[in-house]
Amino acid sequence: MNRSRELDPTGHAPLDAGLYTDAPAADPLRDPSLYSNRELSQLDFNFRVLAQAQDPQVPLLERLRYLCISCTNLDEFFEIRAGTLRHAQDLGLVAGPDGLAPSAVLARIHDRAAELVDAQYECWNKVLRPALNQAGVRVLARDNWNPRQAEWLRGYFRDEIMPVLSPLGLDPAHPFPKILNKSLNIVVVVSGRDAFGRDGNLAIVRAPRSLPRIIQVPEEVSGGPTDFVFLSAVLSAFVDELFPGMQVKGAYQFRVTRNSELLVDEEEVDNIALALRDELVGRGYLRAVRLEIADHCPEPIVRTLLENFDLTENAVYRINGPVNLNRAVQVYDLVQRADLKFPPFQPRPLAGIDTMFETVSRGDVLLHHPFDAFTPVLELLRQAADDPSVLAIKQTLYRSGKDSQIVDALVQAARKGKDVTVVVELRARFDEEANLGFADRLQEAGVQVVYGVVGYKTHAKMLLIVRREGRVLRRYVHLGTGNYHAGTARQYTDLGLITAHPDIGNDVHLIFQQLSGLAPQLQLKCLLQSPFTLHGGVLRRIEREIAHALDGRPARIVAKMNALNEERVIRALYRASQAGVQIDLIVRGACTLRAGVPGVSENIRVRSIVGRFLEHSRVYWFGNDGEPELFCASADWLERNLLRRVETCFPILDPAVAARIREEALDNYLGDNLNAWLLQPDGQYLPAARAEGAEPHSAQACLLAKLCA
The missing domain is CATH 3.30.870.10 (Endonuclease Chain A)
Incomplete structure (x- = not known):
């Protein structure tokens, strides 16, 4: 070393x-016995999340949200961790400190994930759905639709859903279609002959992303103000209308999860932004890693799907409910019931400030989010953008969210003549597209945009403001444990420090120079x-x-x-x-x-x-x-x-x-x-x-x- x-x-x-x-x-x-496997440990975290959904002391709609979080986390686990493991298995990589080879880890993942899936759907079917129904928030199963509800849903299917569907019958001229990552699909068994004399067999109905996955039934139809139906239930119920003159013998929802880890060889490309844009186009169709299928689907159809996706039995999960259960989180958003949610809170504002610069000059400012407001960080940037004494602003952006006020302030600063440099991490997983958009917008405003260092994600959270005060230049710095994202600042616990300490300011200045230029290894006074x-x-x-x-x-x-x-x-x-x-x-x-x-x-x-x-x-x-x-x-x-x-x-x-x-x-x-x-x-x-x-x-x-x- x-x-x-x-x-x-x-x-x-x-x-x-x-x-x-x-x-x-x-x-x-x-000794391998002294180490747990990282992937299995990460998977087990979701049992602890699910425990919140099972806790009767937690407000009911919050329990639904925890259930959906555990489902979304499991999706991302398969997209990233399982996908990476399969790649490691293909490359023949050796076992880690725990002594488990990738193939052994994948086998254990299947068993443990199957336990988690069973627990999730037991929680939904036997605990949360009945409790929600008792509380007047009904997610109506197909078997429970009354005639009026069924009639309205059939009309909704004909008017709102059927016009955007494109069912595909499978035959030599129509091979199995490409299936988008985590999209909702129905495999349909049909018999009879169509207008061209073709025999029916299997067909695929893909639900376009434009369709809502949760449908709210009007109160005048259902009798309750908060009645909902999964899109998958509506598709399964009325799919026969897509095949007139033929007999539908079965309809089974399924969903495939694909590896979503983008692999861009940065040393082999001239422009990482262009290369990443190209990779994003095909991300939804990378290698399949998991198949979720209705538990009553016949085994021959399951085998057909597995063969098409090049998967084995240890990648299939049979589901007793909607395959996209995480979409139930929309019910949380649509139902405004304060009695079923955590009490609202107001983050503490930073008291007694004139300007952020005056406040920080008097001493370091600590922000403990979400209990302390994120507003002081936004105010620091806004005031820097408007302050004629501010000469330069430098910032890292890893995740910022849609319609970011941080980006707005940086654009404003550049338009007012400040020297603005932003290190945008294009490879922030699942935020690549948003960050490409931010980078374009910042560059159009005259901001110097840097894409970090080849081979190293820039995960640091730093903001540096250079301000002229009399005859000296003073540096104001914000350093944090979390992202510059106003939304997650209300959902995540994070710490942020705003300081004018000269040694810290100089260290941050040197790091920004290193990121934007070709600086040598640094000798920093304070930071690691x-x-x-x-x-x-x-x-x-x-x-x-x-x-x-x-x-x-x-x-x-x-x-x-x-x-x-x-x-x-x-x-x-x-x-x-x-x-x-x-x-x-x-x-x-x-x-x-x-x-x-x-x-x-x-x-x-x-x-x-x-x-x-x-x-x-x-x-x-x-x-x-x-x-x-x-x-x-x-x-x-x-x-x-x-x-x-x-x-x-x-x-x-x-x-x-x-x-x-x-x-x-x-x-x-x-x-x-x-x-x-x-x-x-x-x-x-x-x-x-x-x-x-x-x-x-x-x-x-x-x-x-x-x-x-």
């Missing part, structure tokens, strides 16, 4: 033990940066806690992140546990570390919090023998984040701000006994048990009560 790539920029003495050479092959900490110093910086601080423990001093690590799988970090944490370091990890999703293993990790505790908001903030706290260090970061402790992405990790230098983060984002969550799941030595999660006499405590509810109106 090139040691120069791991230099610690923060001025702390390096702790070299075990950092620069791999452990010997016989290292017992490499992937792929250069963050990985080594984390390892060194773990080793420092080990040294404290071995010398008999207090040693502790508390860290919060979305996922953990980097093998060297895990081995360092195991060594720390063996040395007596007390380690608390708050890991929302995939975690390949095994906690509580005797002799290895008995001093490591891992908890996952699943609540009203998606836990997204990354915080690292190291005790350091009474002189603690606290960092916030854009990076999880994943191999990709630490070694193959551009990430930033920034120290919290203001003691009051650091204390607030420690209290709100760490200690608060370690005390959660309502929404916490504890990782067991075997890799399974169990709900946290409340100690006898302990008051119930929800970390998110506590922050809502403390910070929000």
Whole structure:
């Protein structure tokens, strides 16, 4: 390893033990039994999401939303994780730290995913749908339509649906059509002869994306203001009208999921934006990885579909309900019932400000979203765009959402003569098309748009404003753990720091120079940066806690992140546990570390919090023998984040701000006994048990009560 790539920029003495050479092959900490599989761990997270849908203490429509989230998460799991595994299997890649080859992981994924699917549909059919019906929100099954409802739905089919359908009978002149990723389809068994004398067999009816997947039945027809029907039920009920003169013997809905990981060889293309546009055109028709089919579909038809999609039996999931159950989330959006949803809240505004520049000049500003409003970030940009003293603005954009106010402000700044540079990450998964559109709009306004570094996604969240104040230039910086996306700032927990600290400002300035130019490796004063110093910086601080423990001093690590799988970090944490370091990890999703293993990790505790908001903030706290260090970061402790992405990790230098983060984002969550799941030595999660006499405590509810109106 090139040691120069791991230099610690923060001025702390390096702790070299075990950092620069791999452990010997016989290292017992490499034992595969000490590692969970990342994909299976990620899949299991969705059982914890589904548990929220099964919890009667959660408002009913919120339970429906959790069910739909678990379904959408499973879609994305197959599109990305399973698709990548199949590619690895084709390439003959070897097993990871857990010792499982890709083929073995895929087999286990099928079994575990089948359990999840069964649990999802049992929750829908036996719990949520009846409960919703009892509450007056009816999602009507085909068997429950009364004559008036059936008559209206038949008319709706004829007037609104049939005109846009193009059924395709399968014969030598009409081969099996291309099926779009995650689209709703019906395979129909027909008999008889058509007008051309052709014998009927199978036909495919594809539901165009223009059709609503949930249909609201008018109150005057149904008798209730909130009655709904799945499009799939309407198609199945009236599909015979598409084949007049023939007999429909069966209609079975199905959906295919395809690999959605775009593979652009950046070193082989002259223009990544053009190459990505070309890839996006075909994304919906990449290799199939999963087939969902109605559970009453005859086996010969299932085999026909599997052969067409080049899939095997371990890729098929038989569904007792709508194959696109996640579309039921539209019911949540359409039903305005405050009694069935979480109480509304108003994020706390930043109090007592004149301008953002004056406020930040007086001291660092911490924003804890969604409890603190995202508005100060927008105001900072808007005021910078209008302020004649502002000379330049630089920002990274990974995800920004539709109709982004951030992009509006950047365009406005460029039109007012500011020098604006934006690093747009075109490869932000599932936001590629939106980011291409933002990039075009920004360039048209005169913004210098940079597409990051070849081979490294730019995942850092940084905003830099250069302002002339008297005879000096002053830098104002926003650094965050989450994206510049006003929508997710109300749904995800994230931390943002606005500061005018000169060393932090200079570090961010240097990173932007590196991203937009061809700058050499940087020597930063405050920030840790992937792929250069963050990985080594984390390892060194773990080793420092080990040294404290071995010398008999207090040693502790508390860290919060979305996922953990980097093998060297895990081995360092195991060594720390063996040395007596007390380690608390708050890991929302995939975690390949095994906690509580005797002799290895008995001093490591891992908890996952699943609540009203998606836990997204990354915080690292190291005790350091009474002189603690606290960092916030854009990076999880994943191999990709630490070694193959551009990430930033920034120290919290203001003691009051650091204390607030420690209290709100760490200690608060370690005390959660309502929404916490504890990782067991075997890799399974169990709900946290409340100690006898302990008051119930929800970390998110506590922050809502403390910070929000």
